[in-house]
Amino acid sequence: MIRLEKINKTYFGAQPLHVLKGINLHIKEGEMVSIMGASGSGKSTLLNILGILDNYDSGDYYLNGQLVKNLTENQAADMRNQLIGFIFQSFNLIPFKTAMENVALPLYYQNVNRKKRNQLALEYLERFGLKEWADHYPNELSGGQKQRVSMARALVTHPKVILADEPTGALDSKTSAEVMQILREVHQTGITMIIVTHERGIALRTDKIIHLKDGVIENIEINNPETIDFTQEIK
Amino acid sequence: MDFWQEIFMALSRNKLRTFLTGFAISWGIFILIVLLAAGNGIMNGVSEQFSDKSTNVYMIYSGETSKPFKGHGTNRSIMFTDKDIRLLETEVRNIDQVSPRIYFNGFATFNDKSSRVFMSGVRPVFKDINNVKMMEGRFINELDDKNREKVIVIDESLRDKLFDEGTFPLGQFIFISGIAYKVIGVCENLEYSSGGNDYVPFSTLKNITRQSKYWMLNFIVTGLETKEDNEAFTEYLRTKLAHLHEFDPDDTSAVYIRSRQEEYLQTMKIFNTIQLFIWIIGFAMLISGIVGVSNIMRITVKERTNEIGIRKALGAKSRSILASIVTESLIITTIFGYIGMWLGMIAAEVGGNILAKVQEGKEISLNIVPSIDIRIVLMATALLIVCGVLAGFFPARNAVKIKPIEAMNYR
Numbered sequence: 043m044i045r046l047e048k049i050n051k052t053y054f055g056a057q058p059l060h061v062l063k064g065i066n067l068h069i070k071e072g073e074m075v076s077i078m079g080a081s082g083s084g085k086s087t088l089l090n091i092l093g094i095l096d097n098y099d100s101g102d103y104y105l106n107g108q109l110v111k112n113l114t115e116n117q118a119a120d121m122r123n124q125l126i127g128f129i130f131q132s133f134n135l136i137p138f139k140t141a142m143e144n145v146a147l148p149l150y151y152q153n154v155n156r157k158k159r160n161q162l163a164l165e166y167l168e169r170f171g172l173k174e175w176a177d178h179y180p181n182e183l184s185g186g187q188k189q190r191v192s193m194a195r196a197l198v199t200h201p202k203v204i205l206a207d208e209p210t211g212a213l214d215s216k217t218s219a220e221v222m223q224i225l226r227e228v229h230q231t232g233i234t235m236i237i238v239t240h241e242r243g244i245a246l247r248t249d250k251i252i253h254l255k256d257g258v259i260e261n262i263e264i265n266n267p268e269t270i271d272f273t274q275e276i277k
Numbered sequence: 278m279d280f281w282q283e284i285f286m287a288l289s290r291n292k293l294r295t296f297l298t299g300f301a302i303s304w305g306i307f308i309l310i311v312l313l314a315a316g317n318g319i320m321n322g323v324s325e326q327f328s329d330k331s332t333n334v335y336m337i338y339s340g341e342t343s344k345p346f347k348g349h350g351t352n353r354s355i356m357f358t359d360k361d362i363r364l365l366e367t368e369v370r371n372i373d374q375v376s377p378r379i380y381f382n383g384f385a386t387f388n389d390k391s392s393r394v395f396m397s398g399v400r401p402v403f404k405d406i407n408n409v410k411m412m413e414g415r416f417i418n419e420l421d422d423k424n425r426e427k428v429i430v431i432d433e434s435l436r437d438k439l440f441d442e443g444t445f446p447l448g449q450f451i452f453i454s455g456i457a458y459k460v461i462g463v464c465e466n467l468e469y470s471s472g473g474n475d476y477v478p479f480s481t482l483k484n485i486t487r488q489s490k491y492w493m494l495n496f497i498v499t500g501l502e503t504k505e506d507n508e509a510f511t512e513y514l515r516t517k518l519a520h521l522h523e524f525d526p527d528d529t530s531a532v533y534i535r536s537r538q539e540e541y542l543q544t545m546k547i548f549n550t551i552q553l554f555i556w557i558i559g560f561a562m563l564i565s566g567i568v569g570v571s572n573i574m575r576i577t578v579k580e581r582t583n584e585i586g587i588r589k590a591l592g593a594k595s596r597s598i599l600a601s602i603v604t605e606s607l608i609i610t611t612i613f614g615y616i617g618m619w620l621g622m623i624a625a626e627v628g629g630n631i632l633a634k635v636q637e638g639k640e641i642s643l644n645i646v647p648s649i650d651i652r653i654v655l656m657a658t659a660l661l662i663v664c665g666v667l668a669g670f671f672p673a674r675n676a677v678k679i680k681p682i683e684a685m686n687y688r
Contacts, residue, residue, distance in 0.1 A: 123592020
């Protein structure tokens, strides 16, 4: 599903910063992996490149068999819209839209009509137990609820890949466990999932942990998430 | 359809932002219209004041020669006589009747009341020349002048000084320096005047005071339309008088020729300057309105950078984001510009009515009648709308250029 070949990325600031140094990575369809690393290790940059939110300097990135390179802005927008669902640490919900409207927004950019959009959005909210909250604005929801809204928004377009950037970073341990359980369930429907985190408890609940250090992959740890009770709080 | 729904939603969910942007626009247009209306009001007042009088009144005053001519030296004083009157009346086609104005300073008594009086000896045409408004009775007529009748037209203030509340002045005789004059009319007081607004026939006063030289002649000239006509006529008059009095036709100080048209044009010049000033203020207001709108638009787009980032991450194309922001600003500026325009016009109208009420029946030198040129109003509104949209467009274009990830993390 995802193949990275010798990806390099440098930020040219006052002091050029070589963030990713020739990353090679292969993530198969339906895998659930986590990326760990200290801050500055390049994990967020890697996720942004995977999400086509940022470009890279050299190498090749294949997503769903397509080379993601030198895309126009519109092509990038279309790929994001059709293949990728994003989950962010700070939820990134639009404050003046209700839960339902937020979930329906990606479908708006797929030119799905309003009725269909809202119907689908409601279905997804129901799936995450938020049907009664559909008409509420983000500031009326708890952190866990917001993250569930953003998960519904990520999934409503049936993406191939879910990219989650510290999805539990703003949540307490109990809510984090709930979120991880949902992500696990989503993964079991066959969606490829990549989670960036710095919490080992989160990472252990994925199939593989990719350890990133100073812009290179240090090692890949294989987990056995079946042994973990996902209903337990994350330590 | 969906596009408009999205826009309507964004506007209605962000009421304060929408209102503030709209208010800046409405206010700019409102002030501009009110200012322009006030400016036009002053202009209208001036025009009205002049249309009240006969605009083609000429006045010639005696002066002194400043150039030697045909054996005459300089500093020779040129006074007018009956010859001048005859010359102007018979030889100049555009002049009907010439009225000199001679003065007499005396003391008027009626029964036990008395007052100083400063009276003018004039001919019937003077009623039109000085725009004398009769309250009762009539003005001096040809017969009075021909027969040297001892009749007088008094103004309100002299009437009030000489006659009691219940006394009817018409037909009464008042004594001025030992001569009895019959009151034939009462006229309104003149607004700006140094006196001399009690009128007796020219021939009567001339005979009493034994004057044969006059320093001022007044007449109405017909058929002059433009400034050029007036200038040419003035030159023609000077040549005629130069011939009669033997002074150099180029000597402008020998006689002074003034026309009310000239006076009118001069006043208009002053008020044109005032109007230019009002325009400059209005324009400055418009600019500050544009700057205000632009600033709010800029801040609005900045505020929305996060939203723009999120939308892009979800697959929005730059074009669609740009289109919705520009459409939003277009809607705000158009609706609120329109509101401001109407409020401005209503304010000008209401202000005009209030002013009219206040001015009604009062001795006010200038009636201010606000009015609006709808073309200018529409142009100003259109300009503000275009500027508002551009002000939204440029920052929005910059915002959609930012990478989505940077836009999302923008604080």
